[in-house]
Amino acid sequence: MIKVGIVGGTGYTGVELLRLLSRHPDVELKAVTSRKEAGMKVSEMFPSLRGHVEIAFSTPENAKLTECDVVFFATPHGVAMAQARELLDAGVKVIDLAADFRLKDPAEFTQWYAMEHSCTDLLAEAVYGLPEVNRAAIQKARLIGMAGCYPTSVQLGLLPLIENGLQLIETSGIIADCKSGVSGAGRKAEVGTLFAESSDNFKAYAVKGHRHSPEIMQGLSAIHGAPVELTFVPHLTPMIRGIHSTIYARLTEAGKAADVQKLFEERFAAEPFVDVMPAGSCPETRSVRGSNTARIAVHRPGNGDLLVILVVEDNLVKGASGQSVQVMNLMFGLPEQHGLDIVPLLP
Numbered sequence: 001m002i003k004v005g006i007v008g009g010t011g012y013t014g015v016e017l018l019r020l021l022s023r024h025p026d027v028e029l030k031a032v033t034s035r036k037e038a039g040m041k042v043s044e045m046f047p048s049l050r051g052h053v054e055i056a057f058s059t060p061e062n063a064k065l066t067e068c069d070v071v072f073f074a075t076p077h078g079v080a081m082a083q084a085r086e087l088l089d090a091g092v093k094v095i096d097l098a099a100d101f102r103l104k105d106p107a108e109f110t111q112w113y114a115m116e117h118s119c120t121d122l123l124a125e126a127v128y129g130l131p132e133v134n135r136a137a138i139q140k141a142r143l144i145g146m147a148g149c150y151p152t153s154v155q156l157g158l159l160p161l162i163e164n165g166l167q168l169i170e171t172s173g174i175i176a177d178c179k180s181g182v183s184g185a186g187r188k189a190e191v192g193t194l195f196a197e198s199s200d201n202f203k204a205y206a207v208k209g210h211r212h213s214p215e216i217m218q219g220l221s222a223i224h225g226a227p228v229e230l231t232f233v234p235h236l237t238p239m240i241r242g243i244h245s246t247i248y249a250r251l252t253e254a255g256k257a258a259d260v261q262k263l264f265e266e267r268f269a270a271e272p273f274v275d276v277m278p279a280g281s282c283p284e285t286r287s288v289r290g291s292n293t294a295r296i297a298v299h300r301p302g303n304g305d306l307l308v309i310l311v312v313e314d315n316l317v318k319g320a321s322g323q324s325v326q327v328m329n330l331m332f333g334l335p336e337q338h339g340l341d342i343v344p345l346l347p
Contacts, residue, residue, distance in 0.1 A: 005031040005068040008075035016321035022052040024339030031063035066090035101126035101145025112211040149319030153245040157311040160267035162224040168255035174230035181239040242285030247309040291344040292322035
């Protein structure tokens with residue numbers, strides 16, 4: 001059994017980790033930390049876990065995290081980098097769901113997250129947690145910086161068109177028009193995510209620049225082997241879960257001659273959590289709710305040179321906690337689907 005600890009178990013990604021790991025056949029939950037809620041049973045805070053998670057929250061000092069095989073950080077940015085070294089020195093693998101180990105440039109991290117990076121040597125070692133791109137490196141890694149929710153959808157949507165230097169689309173002028181449910185903002189009191197503010201409303205935000213932009217461009221450029229530039233505009237939609245990304249890219253002459261539908265189908269044929277929809281489909285966020293699946297559809301309106309890629313995922317599962325469990329499975333030599341064979345919820 002894999003002995004698992006979770007640092008920060010009171011947020012949405014934390015409770016989603018608990019939901020998924022509680023049904024994982026090869027996991028033993030050893031500790032869930034929360035300074036504020038130490039001593040409270042996890043199932044008291046989250047009644048949905050009654051009968052599935054019996055342990056109580058503990059402080060990080062009392063959690064004995066160094067006795068775990070792997071520790072997940074479902075915490076605000078800055079927490080994992082302060083604790084990762086001690087865990088790694090003790091032989092514990094670390095999976096961070098926040099941004100501490102996503103961006104390779106420490107100056108870029110400081111610019112977007114308003115804090116200095118405290119362990120740049122570990123930053124250089126960390127593997128980016130997107131299995132469809134970095135599967136082999138993840139299998140050998142001891143430190144993972146998980147891909148963000150929006151970046152997962154955008155990178156998967158463009159992956160078959162640009163990987164290994166493919167020149168099927170123009171790699172500048174790409175537009176990623178993305179929408180997310182309010183759970184993406186986290187489990188905290190904030191005016192913008194109050195029911196009376198977000199319900200029956202739709203808005204763009206961070207149009208001048210969002211911290212996921214450098215992560216997306218870093219990931220796409222690594223996939224392509226050359227710089228990739230895009231405009232990323234996020235929107236808040238009045239739903240709890242889900243991301244819908246509509247990506248616009250101009251086809252090159254080679255791209256116009258390619259069978260793009262076939263390209264996507266073949267690239268993701270062996271991927272357990274990416275579903276390429278039939279030509280002409282429009283995937284819906286509710287079709288992935290509660291599951292670790294991303295669904296993709298590609299369109300070429302009027303058979304012109306503009307390609308429209310639609311990607312949907314559950315931001316808390318494939319966009320965060322589910323993908324983290326997928327990564328854990330890879331790190332410990334388990335089948336990727338272990339504990340993640342979940343049929344989406346409908347309605």
